[in-house]
Amino acid sequence: MVKEIIKEKFGIHVRDLSHHLSYQSFQTPNSIVLIVPVSQFSQAELMELYYISHYLQEQQEPYVCSFILTKDGTLTFEDNGTSYVLLQADQRHPKRSVSLGAELAQFHQKGRGYPYEVKELTRIGQWKDLWGKRLDQLEQFWIKKTQSEPLQPFEKVFIESFPYYLGLTENAIQYLADTELDDQPQTADSGTICRQRLTWESPLIKVPVEWVFDHAARDLAEYTRSLFQKNQDFQEITLFLQQYEQVIPLSSFSKRLLFSRLLFPLHYFETVENFYLSPESEHTFYEKRLENIVNQAQRYEKFLASFQDMYCTKARGYANIPSVNWLKRSY
Structure with missing residues (x-):
């Protein structure tokens, strides 16, 4: 047809x-x-x-x-x-003629030059409200699930794990709120064209329906998150960010936005939400994915602590980037 x-x-x-x-x-x-x-x-x-x-x-x-x-x-x-x-x-x-980090920076440069106002697709300055709404919705759903019987295996893991991810999300929202109060965006912090979700497996082809207008930290954070999920070592993440900064150095405001987005456990939210939106034939996939996320929670904390230590607090000229103290605890 x-x-x-x-x-x-x-x-x-x-x-x-x-x-x-x-x-x-x-x-x-x-x-x-x-x-x-x-x-x-x-x-x-x-x-x-x-x-x-x-x-x-x-x-x-x-x-x-x-x-x-x-x-x-x-x-x-x-x-x-x-x-x-x-x-x-x-x-x-x-194949790419330049590294992904450099190509992404060049893409963001062009995106900042877009001469018209973007109204419908903009996400600039909206993260805090969007995360808060998403957290409230999932918390209400969690409360209902704690009062229902019987529970599927997925729901048991969700009920047990949600309080931890609620706390992590509140940390991300507070870190973002402090950034917006204490730091000043620079010229390179203006809005640009980003992917809804840039990952290590994103294709060369750029598909317009996968775009939003946002801060460049969105792409940097989501690609970094995907490298963690791919079990890549920290060296590859550092190299990607270095390649980007060779074209566009990141301001302290950018770095704080990037880190706040990494603190927000988007991978957890998407897995829970997608389980309930997907057909039953896909439930096993999301069950295994949720178990993997929860089992790797301590590894993700270590990743955040390493990122904070190596990329934020030790960066030259960025002494005003605060750290999340509880991430420094010994394992």
Whole structure:
């Protein structure tokens, strides 16, 4: 059915459908076209993504997907009640010419130059409120689960572990609040284009629907978190950040935002939330993931302590970066 709709709406004849990244796709002679569901976006959000992607292409940013408009000049089409867009990506995928850290810094530089106001996609200054709302929702859900029987194995682990992660989240929110009160953002702390979630397995292709407008520390923290989860040693994390800072040195405000985001246990929240949103066939995956996160809680504390010691408190010229004292406890 989708082939016929694409033929009608875009005038593109689709021979065979396949998958690329996590999306349904098809090939043209010179490109790969992704069929991306976008029902979760408003039209205003999609228009912002369209203009941002167009701007990045004008800046000759590599690997950026472009929107293909319908014959009527619209962004979306419908199939079985779901809205979709077509995103066109270059079929050639050469290796990076520079390190990921340097490439990300250059991407952020271009993103800061975006000349229009971003209203719908901005997350600048919103972390504290978003984290607080997320914590309140999960705490209310936890209270209900403590009063219900019988419990699944996943729920037992969730009930036992949540008070610890509640405390860690409160630490992150307080650290962020102190940063916003005590430190001053610099020019390089202005908003830029970021991934919703930048991880070590993120592809070269830059897919607009995966973007938000935020502080660069978002990408730095989430990539750093993913390296920890990949069991990479601290040397690789340090190298990534050094490569970034060779292009854009980080202010104390940036470093404090980065650390506050690492303190926030996003990986725990996502695992619990996704368990209850996923079909039963995926529950075993999230059960194992939650057990792994909880079992590695002390290792994550050590990681945070090492990051704080090596990257924040010992950094030259950044004596005003406070430490979280309880992380210094001996193991």
